[in-house]
Amino acid sequence: MRIKRLLFLVFVFSLFVINLSAKTGIAFVHGKGDSDLANYSVAWNYWTSDMLRTASKGYSIPLCVCHYNGEDYMWVAASQVAGQLYDFITQNGIDDLVIETHSFGGVVIRWIFSNPNWDSRYQTIINATRWVNTIAAPQKGSEAADFAGNLEGSWLTGWIVDLVNENTNSTHNCRTDSMAYYNQYWLKGTSGRPALPKNFYWISGWGLWNDYWRKFHYQDIGLATLSGVVGMPGEDDGMVSEYSAEAVGYKWFRTEANHHHNRRNDYKKIGEALATDF
C-alpha cells in the first residue's frame, strides 16, 4: 500500500516537474498578400504591434512572427514558415508552442501538420506544438478568390486577354475548387480525411460593416461590398465564408470582426482572446 502511495506521489511530482520544464512560445503565421510579406517588418505590420504585444502578454512569451512570400502556394510558403518555426523551436528550446494563424496562414500550417514526412523539420514542429488557433482560414477556399479569376479578362466586353495578368499562385490555391482538390488528396482535418495530429481551434468572422458607421472606417465598406458582389454563402467576414473557416478543427468562437479587424486587436479584442491561452 505504501509503495503504491509512494509511486503515486512520484508520478504526480514528475508531472509537476515536466510541467515546470515546458517552455512556451507563440508563433504568428500571416495570410496571403504581396511578395513583400516575405519581409519580417511587413509581416509584423500585417498583424500590428498591438495584436502581437497583447497576444504575447507584453512580449513576455517568446514570439516568432513568420514571414513568407504571400503570393506562393501553400507548400512553398510552408517551407519558408517551417524554417522559421524550426529555428525558433530549436534555438529557444520551445516545447509548448501555440500557433496563431490568419486567413491563408491556417492553410499553410495545415499543410505542415498534414504532411509530417514531407520535410524533415515538420515533425519537430508538430511535436513541439500545443495547438493551433486559426482565424478566418479559407479551409474550403474563398469565393472571393473565385471572383478574382473573373477580373482577369472578359472577352464579351472587349478585354484583351494578352494584357491581363494571371492570378498569383496563392489566389489559385485559395479557390474553392483548388481547396476541394487539396482537401480530398493532400490535407488532413476535413470530414472523411485523417485527423490532424494536434488540435486546431477556429475563430470565424461574421461581421462586415464593423465600425464603418461610427468611424467611417475605410476598410469596412470595401469588405462589405466584396461580400455583396460575390454573394458569399451564409455569413462571412468580407473575404472568407464561415462554412469554410469552420471546416477544420474545433469551434473556439465566432466574432463580429471582419477580415481586416480579426487579425488585429482593435474593433474586437482578438489579441486579448489569444492571450488567454497563456
Add this chain to the structure above:
Amino acid sequence: MKSIKILIVVLFFGLLGFSLEMGSLTGKMPVLKGKAPVHTSKYFVAHGEIVDGKAVFNVPISSSNPLIVLLGVKSDNVAMDNVYKLKARNFHTPELENMEVPGMGTRIDGKNITPGYHTVVFDVKTKEKKSVDLVVSEPDSPVALKLTTEPLAVKVGDTVVIKADLGKDVSSINTMVKAVVNNEDVIYLKDDGEYPDEVKGDGIFTASLIADTDKPFSPEMVKVEAIGTTKEDVPFMRNATATFMVSNPKTFVDGSIVDNGNSISIPLAPAEGRFRVEVIYGSGDLSVAYVRDDIVLNGEGKTVVLPRPNEALEADRAIVRVLNMDTLGVEIEENIFVPQIKDFDEDFYLIKARKRAIHKLPVSKKNAAEKYGENPPHAEVK
C-alpha cells in the same frame, strides 16, 4: 516470446519505412476523381475604356436592386441613361488587394431600376488607368449561373464536362454561353439535348473537352460568360470561373492491385520521383480507416504492400491512390472490393463519429469563448 513479437512488428514497419501511417476515419467515402464545387454567380464583369475622364458602360440589368461597383478608380459623379444621378459611395480598402481584387472603387446601391439595358457613366480622374472594370451583382435576380466542371481530378486524355445551369427562366434560343479554357481555347456550350447536353431547352448548357497538358500537373481554368434574355425578354449577363486539375502520370499499375486479406499489394511501373501510396477503406459510402506510405522510385518499379489496419476489418471496399509528391498530381485512383472480415456496426460507427466531433474545450478557451465570442442576431446587409 512477447519481445520477439514486438521486434517482428518493429522490423516489419521498419522495412516498410518510417513514413507508414494508419488510423481510423469517419465521414463519407471520397468520390473517385473528386467532387467539384458548384460556382454560383449572380454577377457579371464588364470592362470599359476611360475616354476624356469618363468610363461608359452599357449593361444588361435583370433585377431592380442591383449592386453596381466600379473597381480600380473612384468616381465623384455617376449618371444612368443621362437622365438621373446615382448616389455613389467611394471606398479605399487595401485589404481586398490581398485577394487580387482592386482595393479602390465606387459602390452604387441601385434602387427601383427598370430591368433592361442601361448606360452608366462614371466621371473619373486618373491619368494612369486607361480602362476599368465594372461589376454588377444582382442578388434579387431570378437568373443565377451555376457552373461546374466534372470531374475535378483528371488525367491527360480524360473527358471533362462543363455545365452551366442558368435555370428554367432563361430563353435557350436567345442565350449564348461561351467558355475560354486557360485563356486559349474557346468552346460554345449548348442546350440542344445532344451529347453531352441531356435535355434540350432546360437552361442547362453543356460542353465537353479532352484534358490535355504538357506539364506534369496543371490546374486548368475555365472562364464562362453567359449573355442572353429570360423567357420574358429581360436581358442578363453572367460570369463564373471553374478549375479542374490535370495530371500527366509518371507511373501506372503494372499488372493488377491484389487484396491479400490482411494487406493490399500495388505493383507500380518504373518511374522516378516521390510518391504517396494510400488506401482508404470504407463500408458502403462511409470511410472507416486509412493506411499510407511515402516511397521513392529511382527509375525502378516496385510492389508496395500496405497492411490492412484493424479498424478496416469491417470494410467491404477500398480506394487505392498513388499521388505524386513532386507534382501534387493524382497518378492512380481505383476502387476495389475487399472481403469484409467483421460485420459493420453502423450504430457503433455513428456513436464513434459523434464522440469524435464533440470536444471539450480547455477551461481557458471556454472562458475566452464566453467573453469574446458573439453570435449574430441576424444576417448583415451586404
